[in-house]
Amino acid sequence: METSDDEQGNKPLLFQTDEPRRRKFDCLSFLKRKIWILVFAFAGVLALAVIVGLVATKSNSSKYGCYDYTDSDKCFFTGQIRLPKDIKPMTYKVRLHPDLKTFKFNGSVVIKILALAHTNRIVFHQKGLNFSKDEIIIKGVEDDEKIAVRDMRLDLKNEQVLIKTARFLRKNHAYTIRISIFNGNLNENLEGFYKSSYKTSSGEIRYLATTHFEATAARQAFPCFDEPAMKANFTIILVYVKGFVPLSNMPAEKTRNLGNNLLETQFMESVKMSTYLVAFVVCDFKFVEGVTKRGVKIRIWAPSELINSTGLALRSAKVVLNYYEEFFNVKYPLPKQDLIAIPDFSAGAMENWGLITYRLTSLLSNPSQSSTSNKQWVETVVAHELAHQWFGNLVTMKWWDDLWLNEGFASYVENIGVNVADPDLKMMDQFVVSNIQRSMHLDQLANSHPISVVVQNPSEISSLFDDISYHKGSSLINMLSNVMKEKNFLAGITSYLKKFQYSNAATDDLWHSLSENATIDVKSMMDTWTLQMGFPLVTITKQDDGKYIATQEHFLIDPGAKPSLKSPYNYKWQIPLTYYIDNGFSTSNPVWMKENQISLNIDMRKNGWLKFNINQTGYYRVNYPLDNWKNLAKTLIHNHQKISSSDRAGLLDDVFALARAGKVNYTTALDMSLYLHREKDYVPWRAAMLSLSYIGARLSMTSYYGLYQNYILSKVNPVLDELNYNDTGSALQRYLRDTLFSTAAYYDHKPAVKKAMEMFESFMSKNESVPPNFRIIVYEAGVRLGTRKEWEFMWRKYKNEIEAEEKRKLLSSLSSTREAWLLQRCLEYALNTSLIKSQDGDSVIISVASNPNGRLLAWDFLRSHWSTLRKRYGSEAFSFGRLLKAVTSHFQTEFYYNEVQSFFKVNSDVGSAARSLKQSYETIRSNIRWINEHENEVVDWLKRHKSRVL
Secondary structure, X not given: OOOOOOOOOOOOHHHOOOHHHHHHHHHHHHHHHHHXXXXXXXXXXXXXXXXXXXXXXXXXXXXXXXXXOOOOHHHHOOOOOOOOOOEEEEEEEEEEEEEOOOOEXXXXXXXXXXXXXXXXXXXEEOOOOEOOHHHEEEEEOOOOOEEOEEEEEEEOOOOEEEEEEEEEEOOOOEEEEEEEEXXXXXXXXXXXXXXXXXXXXXXXXXXXXXXXXXXOOHHHOOOEOOOOOOOXXXXXXXXXXXXXXXXXXXXXXXXXXXXOXXXXXXXXXXXXXXXXXXXXXXXXXXXXXXXXXXXXEEEEEEXXXXXXXXXXXXXXXXXXXXXXXXXXXXXXXXXXXXXXXXOOXXXXXXXXXXXXXXXXXXXXXXXXXXXXXXXXXXXXXXXXXXXXXXXXXXXXXXXXXXXXXXHHHHHHXXXXXXXXXXXXXXXXXXXXXHHHHHHHHHHOOOOOOOOOOXXXXXXXXXXXXXXXXXXHHHHHXXXXXXXXXXXXXXXXXXXXXHHHOOXXXXXXXHHHHHHOOOOOOHXXXXXXXXXXXXXXXXXXXXXXXXXXXXXXEEOOOOOOOOOOOOOOOOOOOOEEEOEEEOOOOXXXXXXXXXXXXXXXXXXXXXXXXXXXXXXXXXXXXXXXXXXXXXXXXXXXXXXXXXXXXXXXXXXXXXXXXXXXXXXXXXXXXXXXXOOHHHOOOHHHHHHHHHHHHHHHHHHOOOOOHHHHHHHHHHHHHHHHHHHOOOOOOOHHHHHHHHHHHHHHHHOOOHHHHHHHHHHHHHHHHHOOOOOHXXXXXXXXXXXXXXXXXXXXXXXXXXXXXXXXXXXXXXXXXXXXXXXXXXHHHHHHHHOOOOOOOHHHHHHHHHHHHHOOOOHHHHHHHXXXXXXXXXXXXXXXXXXXXXXXXHHHXXXXXXXHHHHHXXXXXXXXXXXXXXXXXXXXXXXXXXXXHHXXXXXXXXXXXXXXXXXXXX
């Protein structure tokens, strides 16, 4: 082995023992150790800071479903329909140039935003627009520093744009997003930014560009944060050809000439509002003008040849706008209110703030051609949309699950507004049939829905625009107003509007404001009505000791059906019971029923009767002991005016619904109708005809239909003879005459048919005008009883007519023919937009389906053209849901039930009509059950009350 010569001398320096050198080494070592400790400590702090930053970023990114900043789609896309809450829009400056020759548009937008979190992602909405990352510029408001856009992607499913910035936006700092150019098409879908057209009397077609953004279509016109709670201030700039007129929510501020025959108008900055309320129109219309007491300018816009039909809308708008300022005790916040008639429009109207858009038939009323019901419709829609300027626009729901706050309240207040503008219409008398009973007929299905519903995607939102949100909502508001008393109720509404003005609120916020002015816990009561579907049946029973017991249960028209949804209240309600007795006693305050049953001390004489739900202000049905029903029937026969008109309507609607549900027998229900030949009021007759027509529909394909017709005519004719065929009297007298005349003519009653055909022949051969209230009756009789000649005459009249309301009546009459091949022609024309506008096509199909001779034709047509109809109407719940139910829900055999089911198993994507289809299935099953369980009893009753009518 090899060894060292000097073991000590050959040691490394570290082990040398020289004393001075050893001391010097220890000092350096100490210093080095200290330095390394500091380095490691600093590195640890830095690492901790990075970890904290990453955790914060991870927390922020978790909203997007990703935890790193890779470029993967998984990280980039939110995966959510709702936008993240880390960006708040503050202002928009939108510039748009629609081209009415190419039907395209281009635009730019600058959005000022506030970052509510530390983020490098910005997510907003767009649909059908074209722009690239290069058109996007982001800058800080304070420092004007440009922030590069690292990447941009589109989430087509959720209609979102997702931007990744090169550096993080700082929390609580403002930025601007500029999209310097984007392009789109003026579509034909009646939503977003779309084209519309009208034909002049000379046959010229003229075009306009218009908008309809509710619920989620603003994103089709410009990139935006398209949710109702993301309110902002909007400045709209429109570029257009000279000779056209630009309109938007606010008054025009300045206009400049761009050359090349183009002008540019900038409008004043709007108040803070939601994107779905933004509106703009470029058209060649004319206007009439008025001013409210406070100087708010009101203008009604329409094509120049229709401008003489704007007078009623202008008068109504002035009266109602003045009144609502007093009613709400809050001033209308804008300097002007435009109302414009749009030739192509999917809904009845849209409450855009300061620029309300309407169907022609919802705004225009020709004094010489419009019927009383046409005029009422115009006044009602005007009042409804103006109510939204406060309830919906000034205070907006936070999200669409509270849509009923907007629509239910406006549907209630519209009646008050019209009553002020036109007291002869007696809107609150009509309320029983127009709102309460209308919504109950839908709400008594097991596939109804609560008025406050959790919704996410656009098709679910669209499905909420139904009778539940509108008419049940208004009925519940009416019930609450009666319970609280109007003065307290209005004080609560004013408090609510002032507290949440220019902001958003939820249903609970309304309940809280109302509770401040009530002696009851409004939320506790109303949650039982808004958070569960349906309504209660209150059953009154008499005990041996003479006391009465009231019990409650969920009323379903088909007792074999099960509710489609679980109830948080087990289908129990807090019910404000009211009642009166034939001796004159009535409750001054409601008796609260909060449990399954309560005991009532009612002192009633022998053979007397009691009536619950005074004037039908409560949203519930009532069933009585059999002897009480019999005594009520006797009272109707001998002195029906002892019971109010509203209560007569309520009794009739209740008892026939109870009979359908098997709660009373049909003898009891039909006995309640025996007095009708003495009934002179429209509202009870309207309720009776709606109930009796269900029986008629079930018997229409049987040999017993003649029995039913004769019974109806035996009740109709004495009243019609007294009213005669002169188109005179109050509004409700005219409505009653129209109802009875129409019924008699449809059932081929000779005097009614003769009168209708005399007027039709004079109209056809001599061009003599038919009285406005009789037109639809006469037109339908002429087509139904006529031949090809009459049908083609009416078709020519339709094509040449420019007045919207008259055009609608002419079109409606065409589907009354008994000729199958002409009905088939109606169906085929409905899909040809050059012949019948898209907005009216579904109504034609529905009319054919309502004709017994056209039911199977309509069903075959729907199946044959399913893809076209689905594409055209699938996103519109009003249109598509009505269409599916009209074509299918009248079936009443197992064969057709199975056929409907088989078709929709294959074609299961029904868009916004998903709930409507379930309701249709339920209705068919109910129809089948009715045939099996009730047909014989009804036929036997009709035979016992057989009458011969010519």
